[in-house]
Amino acid sequence: MGIVGAGFSMSLDGFIAGPNDDFQRLFGWMSLGNTDVTLSTGDRDIELKVSEESAKSFEDLMQATGAIVSGRRMFDVAGAWGGKHPLNVPIVVLTHQPPQEWVKDESPFTFVTDGIESAVAKAKQIAGDKNVGVGGADITRQCLKAGLLDEIGIDLVPVLLGSGVRLFEYLGIEPVELECTRVAAAPGVTHLSYRVLK
Ligand SMILES: NC(=O)c1ccc[n+]([C@@H]2O[C@H](COP(=O)([O-])OP(=O)(O)OC[C@H]3O[C@@H](n4cnc5c(N)ncnc54)[C@H](OP(=O)(O)O)[C@@H]3O)[C@@H](O)[C@H]2O)c1
Incomplete structure (x- = not known):
């Protein structure tokens, strides 16, 4: 059985995007290394240079x-x-209103409208023995509150953005205890991984 994990590039003051959803500064470390990685979306190749x-x-x-x-x-x-998606896996999108242009038989997207538990359950069913990734700050918080999240990966970027989209805003719950499982410094970033203790 796989795990459910969320991973984000984040500023030191806790933002995963700046104003207007701009995340370019947070992804800057992905061009500071010396190892080539190519990720492909449906409409472009993304050439990265990262540490080994x-x-x-x-x-x-x-x-x-x-x-x-x-x-x-x-x-x-x-x-x-x-x-x-760059990881080339099926995507389950949690939404109140599925976009009709992507609701079709051969769509790579499955739209779920009845809550985070249902969306994660659907993704687990699709993933089989593999892991489920969670993307988006709001739904990551919902996963945490519902006890669905097993791991959090943070690529910590040495910048203070000051405003934008915060990852851990208004959790409104008891402290969540974490166990640090990885600390790795690379050019322009520190990779951190945490296991969520339940
Ligand atoms: N730095 C990084 O590594 C990184 C990675 C990924 C994303 N990001 C950033 O994260 C931001 C997106 O995160 P976000 O927190 O703004 O939004 P989000 O979590 O991606 O999506 C929130 C939206 O999902 C829908 N939704 C949430 N809960 C629902 C429920 N229970 N039932 C039905 N629909 C539900 C609602 O949309 P509707 O009501 O419209 O359906 C809601 O507005 C962007 O700025 C992106 O750039 C950064």
Whole structure:
């Protein structure tokens, strides 16, 4: 059985996007290394240059991930990844109103409207023995509150953005205890992984 994990590039003051959903500064570390990684969406190739260790992490992520749950905002901000997510896995989108242009038999997207538990259950069913990734701040918080999240990966970027989309805003719950499982410094980023203690 796979795990449910969320991973984000985040500023030191806790933002995963700046104003107007701009995340370019947070992804700057992906061009500071010396190992080439190519990710492909439905409409473009993304050429990255990362450290050897970060390249290995991308490879591991691609091998281990069987499906992703995305919030509707992330889906919209990413332009539906041109029809193919860079990890090339099925995407379950949690939304109140499925976009009709993507509701069709051969769609790479499954739209779920009845809550985070249902969306994660659907993604687990698709992923089989592999892991489920969670994308979007709002739905990551919902996963945490519902006790659905097993791991949090943070690529910590040494910048203070000051405003934008915060990852851990208004959790409104008891402290969530975490166990740090990875600390790895690379050019322009520190990779951190935490296991959520339940
Ligand atoms: N730095 C990074 O690594 C990174 C990675 C990924 C994303 N991001 C950023 O994260 C931001 C997106 O996160 P976000 O927190 O704004 O939004 P989100 O979690 O992607 O999506 C939230 C939306 O999902 C839908 N939704 C949430 N709960 C629902 C429920 N229970 N039932 C039905 N629909 C539900 C609602 O949309 P509707 O009501 O419209 O359906 C809601 O507005 C973007 O700025 C993106 O750039 C950053």
